[in-house]
Amino acid sequence: MKQSGNILFTGVGGQGILLASELTAYAQLAAGYDVKKSEVHGMAQRGGSVVAHLKYGERVYSPLIEPGTADIQVAFEELEAVRYLPYLHRDSAVVVNTQKILPPAVATGRASYPDNILEELRARHIHVVAVDAFAVAREIGEIRTANVVMVGAMSNFLAVSPGIFLDVIDQRMKKGFRKVNRKAFAAGRDLVYASRRHDKKR
Amino acid sequence: MSVTKTDRLWLSGNEAIALGAWEAGVQVASGYPGTPSTEILENLCSYEGVYTEWAPNEKVALEVALGASFAGVRALATMKHVGLNVASDPLFTASYTGVRGGLVVITADDPEMHSSQNEQDNRNYAFAAKLPMFEPSDPAEAREMLARAFEVSERYDTPVLFRITTRIAHVKGVVATGKRIGLAEASMEKVPGKFVMLPGPARTRRAAIEQRMTDLRELAETLGENRIEPGATARAFITAGTSYNYVKEAFPEAAVLKLGMVWPLPGEKIRDFAAGVDELIVVEELDPFLETHIKAMGVPCRGKDLIPSRGELNSFIVRQAIEPDKVGELFDPIELPMRPPNMCAGCPHRGLFYCLSRMKDVFVSGDIGCYTLAALPPLSAMDACVCMGASIGMAHGMAKALGEKGKGRIVAVIGDSTFIHSGITGLINSVYNDSYSLVIILDNRITAMTGHQHNPASGANIKGEPAQAVNLEKLCRAIGVKRVTVVNPHDIEATGKVLKKEIARGKTSVVISRAPCVLLPSEVKRKKPVYRTVTENCTGCMACIRIGCPAISWHPLTPEEAVERGYRSKQKGFSMITEVLCNGCGQCAALCKFDAITAVEDEG
Ligand code: SF4
Ligand code: SF4
Numbered sequence: 001m002k003q004s005g006n007i008l009f010t011g012v013g014g015q016g017i018l019l020a021s022e023l024t025a026y027a028q029l030a031a032g033y034d035v036k037k038s039e040v041h042g043m044a045q046r047g048g049s050v051v052a053h054l055k056y057g058e059r060v061y062s063p064l065i066e067p068g069t070a071d072i073q074v075a076f077e078e079l080e081a082v083r084y085l086p087y088l089h090r091d092s093a094v095v096v097n098t099q100k101i102l103p104p105a106v107a108t109g110r111a112s113y114p115d116n117i118l119e120e121l122r123a124r125h126i127h128v129v130a131v132d133a134f135a136v137a138r139e140i141g142e143i144r145t146a147n148v149v150m151v152g153a154m155s156n157f158l159a160v161s162p163g164i165f166l167d168v169i170d171q172r173m174k175k176g177f178r179k180v181n182r183k184a185f186a187a188g189r190d191l192v193y194a195s196r197r198h199d200k201k202r
Numbered sequence: 203m204s205v206t207k208t209d210r211l212w213l214s215g216n217e218a219i220a221l222g223a224w225e226a227g228v229q230v231a232s233g234y235p236g237t238p239s240t241e242i243l244e245n246l247c248s249y250e251g252v253y254t255e256w257a258p259n260e261k262v263a264l265e266v267a268l269g270a271s272f273a274g275v276r277a278l279a280t281m282k283h284v285g286l287n288v289a290s291d292p293l294f295t296a297s298y299t300g301v302r303g304g305l306v307v308i309t310a311d312d313p314e315m316h317s318s319q320n321e322q323d324n325r326n327y328a329f330a331a332k333l334p335m336f337e338p339s340d341p342a343e344a345r346e347m348l349a350r351a352f353e354v355s356e357r358y359d360t361p362v363l364f365r366i367t368t369r370i371a372h373v374k375g376v377v378a379t380g381k382r383i384g385l386a387e388a389s390m391e392k393v394p395g396k397f398v399m400l401p402g403p404a405r406t407r408r409a410a411i412e413q414r415m416t417d418l419r420e421l422a423e424t425l426g427e428n429r430i431e432p433g434a435t436a437r438a439f440i441t442a443g444t445s446y447n448y449v450k451e452a453f454p455e456a457a458v459l460k461l462g463m464v465w466p467l468p469g470e471k472i473r474d475f476a477a478g479v480d481e482l483i484v485v486e487e488l489d490p491f492l493e494t495h496i497k498a499m500g501v502p503c504r505g506k507d508l509i510p511s512r513g514e515l516n517s518f519i520v521r522q523a524i525e526p527d528k529v530g531e532l533f534d535p536i537e538l539p540m541r542p543p544n545m546c547a548g549c550p551h552r553g554l555f556y557c558l559s560r561m562k563d564v565f566v567s568g569d570i571g572c573y574t575l576a577a578l579p580p581l582s583a584m585d586a587c588v589c590m591g592a593s594i595g596m597a598h599g600m601a602k603a604l605g606e607k608g609k610g611r612i613v614a615v616i617g618d619s620t621f622i623h624s625g626i627t628g629l630i631n632s633v634y635n636d637s638y639s640l641v642i643i644l645d646n647r648i649t650a651m652t653g654h655q656h657n658p659a660s661g662a663n664i665k666g667e668p669a670q671a672v673n674l675e676k677l678c679r680a681i682g683v684k685r686v687t688v689v690n691p692h693d694i695e696a697t698g699k700v701l702k703k704e705i706a707r708g709k710t711s712v713v714i715s716r717a718p719c720v721l722l723p724s725e726v727k728r729k730k731p732v733y734r735t736v737t738e739n740c741t742g743c744m745a746c747i748r749i750g751c752p753a754i755s756w757h758p759l760t761p762e763e764a765v766e767r768g769y770r771s772k773q774k775g776f777s778m779i780t781e782v783l784c785n786g787c788g789q790c791a792a793l794c795k796f797d798a799i800t801a802v803e804d805e806g
Binding site for chain 2: 012013025026029034035036038039040041046047048049061063064066067068079080082083085088089102103104105106107108109110111112113114117122124170174183193
């Protein structure tokens with residue numbers, strides 16, 4: 001099993017990043033790692049760009065990921081997937097939800113949302129996995145599980161077994177939500193797994 | 203919340219401090235919400251056997267905790283860094299009185315200003331107030347060190363400062379748990395020589411402080427929290443707080459003197475450590491606090507000549523500062539549209555600030571809360587913001603300086619919680635000294651920015667139980683304000699009219715802009731209409747865009763696209779409401795003159 005790793009969660013305040021990063025952290029803890037996670041509350045949460053750092057390993061000191069060392073980024077929005085570029089390296093994997101939320105300057109006609117922004121990542125040979133988490137969540141019948149779909153997709157890049165994630169969902173979610181979130185996790189996981197196999201075939 | 207074993211939890215620093223406070227037998231805790239300190243009391247209030255409260259401000263919070271300490275029980279006061287400025291008055295003299303029950307004051311500093319107006323380094327308060335200060339490096343340590351802080355408080359008869367930063371408060375890590383200690387029995391004891399700080403007793407206590415600092419310096423030499431971690435001595439470090447983590451990651455092989463008590467410093471230990479190493483570097487965030495005092499001991503070291511004194515550090519910054527040639531290349535950031543925070547869709551503040559944004563000639567003296575975001579475009583409707591409660595005093599000062607020239611042009615804007623925190627005295631001053639500024643109280647029934655805490659005007663206490671609510675209208679009238687008008691800020695037209703009239707009056711008057719925060723549970727549950735854009739009616743006038751609601755977006759068009767959509771070729775674009783984001787406030791609909799925004803009754 002990989003000895004340590006860094007996962008960056010990025011998105012827009014209110015998108016459910018917190019829950020996604022918590023699930024991942026608890027899965028890592030259950031797998032026996034030391035885990036630290038850093039987030040920012042307060043003003044940053046009012047629809048602003050938000051980021052959470054998750055680090056795991058045998059003994060984690062710093063709660064902050066060093067620039068250039070994020071192994072995985074889970075991005076809930078396309079612009080935000082690119083905003084933290086200096087944190088990534090050439091072997092990073094970016095799992096991105098293909099959603100565009102217009103920043104205020106764009107929404108008020110003072111700037112435009114860049115086209116094909118994810119190409120910026122691909123051009124740097126970063127492995128990008130685009131996931132339409134909302135479409136998947138809608139299919140499952142609970143739009144609010146989009147963040148768990150993202151966790152499922154991301155889990156393909158971790159050594160932690162999916163069973164541990166499912167256990168965490170059972171332990172940490174309210175009764176009525178467990179089933180649908182287990183489904184969401186599995187759907188996210190299969191999505192990427194399938195596309196990775198597809199990649200290999202090509 | 204079990205992780206693997208039940209005696210270990212995974213907690214944020216603030217949750218760990220709440221746990222630590224409970225275990226340490228704290229019986230009274232008071233604070234004022236402020237990022238990044240808020241969750242300490244929010245968590246502590248759910249423990250049994252400890253009284254917790256939100257005070258109207260940090261000064262009151264500290265006084266409450268001090269009183270509890272005088273009654274012989276352990277007490278805690280919590281606040282953000284700038285809150286300690288407010289509480290500094292009792293703090294400096296509590297240093298003289300000392301304590302009966304242990305007293306710990308938590309200051310949550312915010313290097314990098316994630317959610318603050320400055321990044322002051324509150325370690326300076328420990329020096330200035332002659333108080334011991336502890337500083338943990340992570341949540342687990344925060345819990346353990348708090349117990350030590352209470353011990354020291356009682357043993358050395360002193361309030362203890364406990365400094366955390368954002369990267370302790372809002373970092374989650376594995377934390378051990380323990381049992382709660384036996385509680386002290388509260389009692390009343392009259393000790394005038396200790397509690398009554400008239401000049402005579404104060405002079406006696408002043409001498410006691412010097413003795414105490416000497417004793418504490420001695421303690422610092424042997425305290426387990428000040429530990430040497432052996433390692434390579436070619437380049438060694440002295441560090442504390444979260445910076446310790448960055449040193450451990452950037453230079454894992456180096457010898458480190460980690461200070462858990464950052465004031466007073468262990469002189470002998472530092473000298474011994476320095477003597478055994480070739481190069482000594484002090485790594486600390488913000489001010490050269492440790493460095494200055496270590497240099498004053500005559501110990502040569504490096505510090506801020508290498509390490510930035512602005513903003514947060516991380517292991518990368520530390521490594522780069524010390525070994526610039528050894529850092530790898532990074533991807534350069536790409537220039538992207540910024541994504542600053544914004545007031546929520548349907549926020550009542552937006553309506554009020556929209557009205558102000560139309561009064562170009564008016565100077566808006568602002569204050570601290572969600573509504574400070576109204577300073578950002580497109581509203582750009584706040585012209586000053588300094589600290590909690592400052593809006594009213596600043597407006598008055600401007601009025602006195604400008605005289606006739608400023609009449610009808612000066613407005614102070616302040617939230618309900620901020621008004622109670624420290625705006626009331628400003629209003630008394632404005633009335634007493636005959637000002638003419640208009641004071642607008644934004645009453646959204648909650649302390650919103652910090653995550654919706656109750657306050658003395660909201661009608662509930664920290665646990666959400668019913669409590670007496672301040673009647674803001676009556677309070678203003680009692681102060682002597684002749685005109686107090688209440689408006690509904692969602693009604694933009696009526697609000698605009700009232701503001702125009704009141705601002706022109708040339709006497710201090712108050713407008714209370716009252717509508718609940720849309721994130722209040724009662725508001726979230728309430729059935730609201732949803733507004734929809736009738737795009738074929740949109741003329742692209744951008745009137746609704748100017749309120750900056752996150753549910754409304756502008757979609758630019760080329761002339762061809764415009765024609766294709768059935769618009770005139772000159773039309774530059776159209777506006778569109780994202781219905782799932784709309785909170786049904788109706789503000790935008792009132793601005794549209796072309797019937798392009800209409801309410802649809804919620805089908806659900
Ligand atoms: S949280 Fe409440 S007060 Fe703050 S911006 Fe949103 S609606 Fe306005
Ligand atoms: S009614 Fe208009 S201004 Fe109000 S929340 Fe909906 S879109 Fe925004």
